[in-house]
Amino acid sequence: MNTDINYQTVVRELAGIETTSDRDRLTKLSLDYYHFSPILTDKLQNKRGDLAVFPTTEAEVLQIARLCVKYKLPLTVRGAGTGNYGQCIPLEGGIILDISKMNQIKWLKPGIACVEPGVKMAAFDKKAREIGWELRMAPSTYRTATIGGFVGGGSVGMGSVNYGQISDRGNLRRVRIVTMEEQPQVIELQGDEVKNVLHAYGTTGIITELEISLAPAYPWQEVIAVFDDFMTAAKFGQALSDSGGIVKKLVSIHADPIPRYFTALQNYLPQGKHCALLMVSEYDFAPFQDLVKEYQGEITYSKSASEALKGTSLLEFTWNHTTLHARNVDTNLTYLQTFYFTLERLEKLYQQAGDEIMIHLEFLRAGDKAVPAGLQLIRYTTEARLNEIIRDREVEGAFIANPHVFTIEDGGNKQIDPQKVAFKQKIDPYGLLNPGKMRGYQKPVESSL
């Protein structure tokens, strides 16, 4: 790794491409929402890139890749920086490649679209809905997150109750990437090959184009239903997820006292009740109401799709936005990504939770069924105690995708993917792409460069 590089030289060689070495901007462009984790905060808060670049075309990306290889500069790709595990934080400095100016929708047709990585998700949907389609899934950071960033660093979101994870076969169809080989080139990955870049934090190529599958767009009614009892609310969530006859997009259940953190929604959240934040097809609202009634729920908020589009979406209180709202009130809170898989396990863990843990669920399709998962809030004390909480849950059979680590393997994947590692060795022989994030990859020793 070249530590003596004069970035003035680099900037000169990148003539025509926008760059910045402004310290404040670099700070902003070096970080993400890692600060939800006190553990990551300690480890990542001082990491900084040395130069940020803003290419607008694949040709410019190629030019940047060539330069990085020439000078052996680390290169970390970044979308909107809405991740939470430091996915785009440059551990070894170097160049930050911000994709936000590569934001063209190349084509859009029923069922499929081709986009540049910097297209923002909500902006994409606005265009796609003109022809009756929308993204199959999107995270709670939908308004600002980019499609490329979600593919590179995300996994699930609203819509996952229908379409599963972005990594499920069929959701991502094709990617073009720029490699960091001795002679950087553009290659295309199709079908199952796209796994090499999915949730790889940009360690396995610089995505310049993506072909994604779409979902038919429904008018999504946004609804809050409240329940006296948490497990009844959870069972309602499972039942709605399993109701083939009721089309939905978001099923998020929040145990009291989490609703207290939703300041903007207090009018709809009676004290002591547990709430469901939901997006349901307007067409199916009548049978949906019957289901709420069956579970003794009460609808306290209901906005048509067109009304909902004007204000803040309920989406922005679910998934990891729940953590955001809770931390706005109490910065001592952190979270754990948890798959409960069954309501029985959930009930057991709910009963054990005490004051230290607050549970919310987001239902998503995992393999053959919709399962309760969620990002439980934790009152943080020490790293040791957090790890104990993780172990206790794992002993009960829950799966924890640990968000307090910054490598791919230590989070949700749990193990080294030899195929991804081999792919990286091939397309990034100098180990320049987002170094330090793929634990399974051993960087070649300096001298061999």
Next chain:
Amino acid sequence: MNTDINYQTVVRELAGIETTSDRDRLTKLSLDYYHFSPILTDKLQNKRGDLAVFPTTEAEVLQIARLCVKYKLPLTVRGAGTGNYGQCIPLEGGIILDISKMNQIKWLKPGIACVEPGVKMAAFDKKAREIGWELRMAPSTYRTATIGGFVGGGSVGMGSVNYGQISDRGNLRRVRIVTMEEQPQVIELQGDEVKNVLHAYGTTGIITELEISLAPAYPWQEVIAVFDDFMTAAKFGQALSDSGGIVKKLVSIHADPIPRYFTALQNYLPQGKHCALLMVSEYDFAPFQDLVKEYQGEITYSKSASEALKGTSLLEFTWNHTTLHARNVDTNLTYLQTFYFTLERLEKLYQQAGDEIMIHLEFLRAGDKAVPAGLQLIRYTTEARLNEIIRDREVEGAFIANPHVFTIEDGGNKQIDPQKVAFKQKIDPYGLLNPGKMRGYQKPVESSL
């Protein structure tokens, strides 16, 4: 029950409504596809209605209902007569009410439509697709079957892998029925109340209008894939059903030698192989191909949606059309409707099947997951042996919806539904609607009339 009625009088009093007492037409209008069952054949082949009526409006249905109550005439409602359990066979003669002339689409909008019961399913879809929608599910008799007939006597079909059964909450929204009370009237059932008429064989009111939920219309690619091994084909079927990222509508797996019965498809069905007959979104064809490859399948037939619409759909080789094709070759064959629920149970029963039983599967959503079900073909010997086969399967935990019985309760429901019975007692106090089909209902003694 009035047995001395002079039907000439009835015809006169129905002036303005088309009727027939032509013996050949009455024979045709009295029967359905009950003859797939040798047991039902013995019991039902000689049942005949005395007069068939062809109302075109709800007002005419009311007029017919009044007359039936006045003369205490049995009334049996009939759609296209594509059922298999004698649903519309008039056990006690009387009037056959053919709904086929009540075939108007009242309105059609995104997500929901309102139709008269005699609208044919394929014809409906042709109209609905003009605005991008289609039926959520339809049986293999789709081309001729009516929507009212399916609601009254059917349950599942293509599309059920996504939307479950027609009885699943949300699929049927509202019905209007004419009652057979002392003063027949029109009433509306909404939401969960529609259960009273679902799969009730017309014993609980004469449906005159239905509001149904729709599905977004995809261009459905029709595909045959063949496999060396049946259980691999079955596992592929489960995997496709569970693939959130691949949109599909029909997943039907046929064990060798069933494919031999598909005369028209022989070019695509290599000797000794097991086949999958499939409908998959054209948009998702690429990832679908990857899935076929993963299970070592070979695609031997693939038609785009527009090509498929021109010829015979693969749908017409699945569900109970399989039985039809098999019986065209060997009339000694009959069938059993079987839910296996798991691949483990399927494998066990497949290994026990021998030559007597041939398995095909149609995957459908049942509660929280897609499960293998199907209408296994049976080489018929005796009723006793058939019942033994049923028992053997039930002992293994499979669920058999017995298609060799003609009451609602003895088939799939297995038990008397007190709510349906109470509803019938209220709206049909003389027990005139399709008498003999609801076992839980006791007809009032004659003298009390």
